[in-house]
Amino acid sequence: MAINIDLDSRLLINKSCFGLNIQRAARVVARKFDDAFKPLGVNHWQFSLLMTLQVPDGMSVGELARSLVVDRTTITANVKPLERASLLTVRVDDEDARAKRIELTEKGRELLKRAFPIWQKVNAEVQNIVGATAGEDLLGGLASITNA
Template identity: 45%
Template sequence: MSSRTPNHEIVPLETTHYVRDHCLCLYAQRAARMLARRFDEALRPLGLTSGQFSLLMSLNRPLPPTLGSVAALLAMDRTTLTANLKPLERDGLIELRPDEKDRRARRLVLTERGRGLLFRAVPVWTATHRDIEAMLAAGGADRLRADLNALLGRDDGKDRS
């Protein structure tokens, strides 16, 4: 048996170039990695990653959210969310508490320490976000958000809770 791939199983280089130049998934992945690196670098002095900032921000509400609602907002499965919560809980930034009305559900509570860290992180996020938006053409950030939300099947992507 030959170790060479038969000619009929070879993807032409033109196809490789087409995918490289047109694949929305590839473009979204590359952009997401660049954005995460920029925010990670900016938030590093506070001991936060971009993902942790987003998670803490998702808890900043009048009524502490359920695990399921945060997982849905962040487009994470519950197992991944739980793994991401552990360091925040260990560091005293969040607490998991049973729901008072439904003891099977758990609510995620931003602690005083977590609120303080989030308060210090917001100006860092704001400056970084402003710099990134400035890289886009006028109106580009709003258009990008609208297009990404369209892919998610949402009107505006805003969680009203």
């Protein structure tokens, strides 16, 4: 039995599809952050990766991948330009010579100090668009999806 996909179906997807609408909103929000971070020479994804590494002794590639919900190859590819920019270092793990640890450098920490107030400003702008209570609900819902 063939299913007829009509204009109403398209409008339904356009209005109620979580995947499509989360993706659209993510692009708009990421663009706001990317534009704000541009003077620092990083984008929002790079800022998020660096901020995630703001822990004692850094993280393994696997730990960082799990934390950012991406695969290890994505981490490896995205770490290389940040390493070339001296914002982080990659070294052999002290406890497992097969594993690599990624750590912020002093230059990376200094960049985060400059980037954090920019993040606060843009994040507040996005929250103002959504509304404080709706923003908290949205973040809670997104966390539920991420942790499902």
